[in-house]
Structure formats: C-alpha cells, structure tokens
Amino acid sequence: MTIDGPTASGKTTLGMALATALRTAFFDTGLTFRAISYALAQQPFEPYDGWCKAVEHQPFSWAEPVAGAERSERVLFHGEDVTDKIFAPGLERQLGLVAANPLWRDQIRNYHRDIVEANPSIVLVGRDVATDLLPSATLHVALWAGLTVRRERRRAQYRDVIGRSTAVGPATALDIRTLEALRTMPNSIELDSTFLPATAVLRAVLRKIEDLPHGTVRR
Numbered sequence: 001m002t003i004d005g006p007t008a009s010g011k012t013t014l015g016m017a018l019a020t021a022l023r024t025a026f027f028d029t030g031l032t033f034r035a036i037s038y039a040l041a042q043q044p045f046e047p048y049d050g051w052c053k054a055v056e057h058q059p060f061s062w063a064e065p066v067a068g069a070e071r072s073e074r075v076l077f078h079g080e081d082v083t084d085k086i087f088a089p090g091l092e093r094q095l096g097l098v099a100a101n102p103l104w105r106d107q108i109r110n111y112h113r114d115i116v117e118a119n120p121s122i123v124l125v126g127r128d129v130a131t132d133l134l135p136s137a138t139l140h141v142a143l144w145a146g147l148t149v150r151r152e153r154r155r156a157q158y159r160d161v162i163g164r165s166t167a168v169g170p171a172t173a174l175d176i177r178t179l180e181a182l183r184t185m186p187n188s189i190e191l192d193s194t195f196l197p198a199t200a201v202l203r204a205v206l207r208k209i210e211d212l213p214h215g216t217v218r219r
C-alpha cells in the first residue's frame with residue numbers, strides 16, 4: 001500500500017496504524033531524504049552512490065507500542081542513530097536540494113526498491129511512492145489537509161519536544177502532480193483529513209480495504 005500527501009497531512013500516523021491493523025511492515029521514505037540531507041549538511045560533497053548504502057532503517061514494528069510523538073522506527077547513518085537529528089530545524093533548504101536533484105532521487109529510488117522487494121507486504125509512505133516507486137500497489141491513499149491545519153498539527157506535535165523543525169510549507173508542485181496522477185488510478189482513495197480525526201481516516205481506509213476483492217489483502 002502507498003500513502004502520499006504533503007507535510008503533516010498525517011501519512012505517518014495513518015501508515016503506522018494501518019501497518020499495525022494489517023500486521024505489515026511500515027516504511028517512511030522521507031527518512032532517507034532526511035538522513036541524506038543531514039549528512040550533506042555536515043559534509044557538503046555528493047558521493048551519490050556511497051551515501052545511500054550508509055543509510056540503514058530499523059523499521060517500525062507493529063508489535064511494539066509507540067510512545068507519544070516519538071517514532072519507534074530508527075534511521076542510522078554509518079551506524080549512528082541520527083533519527084532525532086534529521087528532524088532538526090534548519091535542514092529544510094538541504095532537503096529541498098536533495099529532493100529536487102534527479103541524481104539523488106535515482107540513488108534513493110534504487111535503495112528503496114531493494115527494501116520494497118524484500119518486503120512484499122508493506123505500507124510505504126512518502127511523496128511520489130505511488131507514481132514512482134510502487135505504482136502496482138494494491139491500494140494508493142492520497143491524503144490531504146489544509147495548510148493552516150497542517151501547521152497547527154505540527155506545532156502541537158512538537159510543542160514539548162526540543163530541537164524539532166515545525167516548518168510546514170504549502171503543498172509542493174510534486175504533491176499536486178502526484179494527487180492529479182492518483183485521481184487517474186483506479187485503486188486509489190483520496191481523503192481530505194482537514195476536518196477528519198485520525199481514527200476516522202483509518203476507518204475510511206480499512207473500509208476501502210474491506211471492499212477490495214476477497215483475498216487481495218491478507219489479514
């Protein structure tokens with residue numbers, strides 16, 4: 001399954017809840033972009049192929065409880081747990097450069113393809129995962145939420161956490177292109193979560209899964 005949507009639209013929240021309900025792997029591709037951006041900010045040169053190999057994800061497990069705003073999945077760079085550092089303020093410019101660079105995107109896509117191949121049952125989160133990484137997924141979710149609500153959510157999420165970026169910008173051209181592409185794909189569901197609580201978003205997706213032909217999703 002794939003979940004796309006702009007920053008703070010609720011992709012991770014929905015993805016972890018779905019992975020828990022369906023007992024699948026969960027993988028947030030944004031963590032790779034963030035880990036590479038963090039590494040580039042420390043050491044600004046671009047050994048495109050080597051750095052993706054230095055990134056290692058320790059995936060979220062549905063069997064472990066998640067505490068508050070924290071993620072239970074971790075991302076390592078050259079063996080160091082950098083999960084808390086990659087959400088630091090000030091990395092936005094670097095993130096934009098990595099996300100807009102086709103050479104980085106190619107390397108990151110190859111790294112993500114290996115993960116997808118190793119996990120046939122997976123909930124994949126991130127921009128363009130539906131159109132680029134896994135167009136053949138059983139179900140694509142396009143999640144949306146208004147800018148003001150997304151900003152409020154992010155501020156509330158990190159209100160008591162030190163060293164986290166709360167910057168939330170408008171939906172990007174990539175977000176909008178992806179949403180338009182998803183509208184043409186038959187096995188996709190579009191949800192505007194602006195006024196929907198997270199539980200209602202999860203329920204709507206689970207209902208859609210129930211409607212899929214019998215046996216499409218093993219539970």
Ligand SMILES: Nc1ncnc2c1ncn2[C@@H]1O[C@H](COP(=O)(O)OP(=O)(O)OP(=O)(O)O)[C@@H](O)[C@H]1O
Binds near residue numbers: 013153
């Ligand atoms: N439907 C919802 N209603 C209200 N709050 C929500 C909803 N979905 C998620 N949230 C809250 O909004 C915050 C951001 O959600 P989340 O981290 O899942 O977004 P995201 O799309 O994964 O963000 P990012 O793009 O930065 O990875 C969290 O605090 C989460 O609890």
Ligand SMILES: Nc1ccn([C@H]2C[C@H](O)[C@@H](COP(=O)(O)O)O2)c(=O)n1
Binds near residue numbers: 007008031127
């Ligand atoms: N598949 C992806 C995942 C992420 N990005 C970009 C978008 C953001 O600039 C950054 C971090 O993503 P987030 O954690 O906010 O979802 O990485 C992308 O271009 N493609």
